[in-house]
Amino acid sequence: MMRKAQSAASSAADDVVVLQLRAFWRKYEHHCIQTDSCPSAVLKQDILHQIDKQQPLKKIMLSFPDCGPSDAVLPSLQPLLMAIRDERYTHAQEFHIWSLSLKQKDIVELVSTGPTLLYILPIMMRKAQSAASSAADDVVVLQLRAFWRKYEHHCIQTDSCPSAVLKQDILHQIDKQQPLKKIMLSFPDCGPSDAVLPSLQPLLMAIRDERYTHAQEFHIWSLSLKQKDIVELCLLLEKRGRTVYSFKSLELLDCKLTEWSLERLATAAGVSYLTTLCLDYTRVGQEGLKGLLSGGLGASQISSLSLCYCGLDSWSGSLLASLLTNSSVRELYINGNELQCVGAIELLKPVAENSQNLAEIQNRTTSITGQRENSGKDFSQPLWRKTKKKKEETKSGCGAARGPWLKKLHMFDNSIDDSGKEGPDQLTRFLEILCIIVKFCSYLTELDLGENHIGEDGGKVLLEALRDRQAAKLSPVKIQVSTRMSTETFGAIFRSAKELKSGKKRRRMKVQYEIL
Numbered sequence: 106m107m108r109k110a111q112s113a114a115s116s117a118a119d120d121v122v123v124l125q126l127r128a129f130w131r132k133y134e135h136h137c138i139q140t141d142s143c144p145s146a147v148l149k150q151d152i153l154h155q156i157d158k159q160q161p162l163k164k165i166m167l168s169f170p171d172c173g174p175s176d177a178v179l180p181s182l183q184p185l186l187m188a189i190r191d192e193r194y195t196h197a198q199e200f201h202i203w204s205l206s207l208k209q210k211d212i213v214e215l216v217s218t219g220p221t222l223l224y225i226l227p228i229m230m231r232k233a234q235s236a237a238s239s240a241a242d243d244v245v246v247l248q249l250r251a252f253w254r255k256y257e258h259h260c261i262q263t264d265s266c267p268s269a270v271l272k273q274d275i276l277h278q279i280d281k282q283q284p285l286k287k288i289m290l291s292f293p294d295c296g297p298s299d300a301v302l303p304s305l306q307p308l309l310m311a312i313r314d315e316r317y318t319h320a321q322e323f324h325i326w327s328l329s330l331k332q333k334d335i336v337e338l339c340l341l342l343e344k345r346g347r348t349v350y351s352f353k354s355l356e357l358l359d360c361k362l363t364e365w366s367l368e369r370l371a372t373a374a375g376v377s378y379l380t381t382l383c384l385d386y387t388r389v390g391q392e393g394l395k396g397l398l399s400g401g402l403g404a405s406q407i408s409s410l411s412l413c414y415c416g417l418d419s420w421s422g423s424l425l426a427s428l429l430t431n432s433s434v435r436e437l438y439i440n441g442n443e444l445q446c447v448g449a450i451e452l453l454k455p456v457a458e459n460s461q462n463l464a465e466i467q468n469r470t471t472s473i474t475g476q477r478e479n480s481g482k483d484f485s486q487p488l489w490r491k492t493k494k495k496k497e498e499t500k501s502g503c504g505a506a507r508g509p510w511l512k513k514l515h516m517f518d519n520s521i522d523d524s525g526k527e528g529p530d531q532l533t534r535f536l537e538i539l540c541i542i543v544k545f546c547s548y549l550t551e552l553d554l555g556e557n558h559i560g561e562d563g564g565k566v567l568l569e570a571l572r573d574r575q576a577a578k579l580s581p582v583k584i585q586v587s588t589r590m591s592t593e594t595f596g597a598i599f600r601s602a603k604e605l606k607s608g609k610k611r612r613r614m615k616v617q618y619e620i621l
Contacts, residue, residue, distance in 0.1 A: 136184035161196035259307035284319035339373035371400025403431035414441035422451030446531035459508035521557035540570035
């Protein structure tokens with residue numbers, strides 16, 4: 106009797122297993138029909154095999170070897186997940202998914218559903234990482250396409266022409282499946298006579314609507330900006346509102362800006378993430394430069410400032426010196442202006458004085474340290490002071506120095522020669538100040554004096570300063586000078602320094618892509 110009872114109980118349990126497997130498969134087929142996706146023949150074979158063995162399915166294998174991208178009905182993970190939940194199938198211990206393109210929804214449902222899927226753990230998935238990466242790439246592509254469509258929509262609404270350069274950049278990033286980190290707004294094919302003119306407004310509205318926060322660089326070329334454009338741009342840059350756009354670089358190339366616009370930009374820079382500001386080919390003027398100062402550019406994090414071909418004259422030297430003294434600007438690009446010797450002297454005078462003072466402090470510190478080392482160890486000093494000193498020494502990098510100093514100075518073609526009102530005396534004074542910076546400023550890495558005709562005597566004075574820098578074992582400087590000096594002096598300068606071959610390269614692109 107007992108044997109019959111046990112076999113009857115075993116048979117009943119086997120019937121339950123078989124019924125569960127059959128119900129699980131029917132539910133899976135039902136959801137496949139509902140979601141218009143093809144069922145997995147491999148899963149069906151595994152379930153039939155377990156039914157024959159009258160054992161529960163402990164390893165779920167989802168694979169579609171017979172399905173291809175050209176099939177009318179494509180495979181999906183969703184029907185299987187729904188069937189597991191509906192039937193509360195808790196016997197599975199392994200989950201294998203092969204060669205399936207998982208969408209973001211699939212990943213969320215599979216990984217982040219919480220207690221409802223705990224009974225199938227531990228999950229063992231092949232190619233799970235690549236699937237998650239593929240889902241992330243899909244999100245990037247969808248964001249870029251939505252961003253472009255929104256931009257086109259606003260262009261139509263505001264009756265302005267879309268930027269073909271921006272379109273090309275977005276398509277390029279879609280091909281690479283990477284977010285757009287550099288926004289370039291340029292209209293090389295649009296002219297003043299066109300019926301539809303370019304505008305900044307559609308781009309700003311698209312960035313806000315899509316909350317596109319991946320971009321770190323914002324470049325706007327040859328665009329006449331209105332007061333409303335400046336206000337909207339500054340609001341986007343400032344750390345205010347629910348969404349923060351962490352732009353670190355802003356370039357307004359050949360944009361018509363008023364004194365008010367420059368002051369408003371400086372105010373926004375003080376409460377933004379900007380570290381680089383480029384205003385090349387913008388007629389700044391004396392009032393505009395004063396606006397940058399009064400607007401609060403000194404309180405910003407900007408370390409690189411470019412004012413190339415901005416019409417700066419000798420009057421700008423003292424204003425730029427004030428800017429360097431009261432800001433964190435350490436890279437200054439003023440190529441193509443008219444500072445002349447007078448303006449350059451006013452600009453570099455506080456930098457030279459500070460460099461010389463820092464060098465004297467460093468020399469005193471070095472001599473005191475050498476005396477202590479020669480006199481032996483001083484055991485009267487507590488250990489914590491020694492550790493503090495070591496920490497201070499590690500912080501003696503570029504950020505530790507106070508006052509105006511420069512890491513990069515580019516003043517190509519600024520009419521610095523002996524043809525001014527004061528004649529050779531002003532050039533001699535300029536070279537004296539410049540040589541102090543070259544000899545003592547340990548942070549200086551680049552110096553561009555190209556097309557400034559300092560002459561043979563000036564070349565020799567500069568050469569002597571470079572040799573003194575070498576003797577002091579300071580880092581070499583990348584330098585560019587005019588060729589109007591003897592071949593020997595010119596060659597000796599580049600033997601004592603490195604040749605500067607850098608230059609601001611502007612890209613010219615022809616749009617070859619079609620519509621998204």
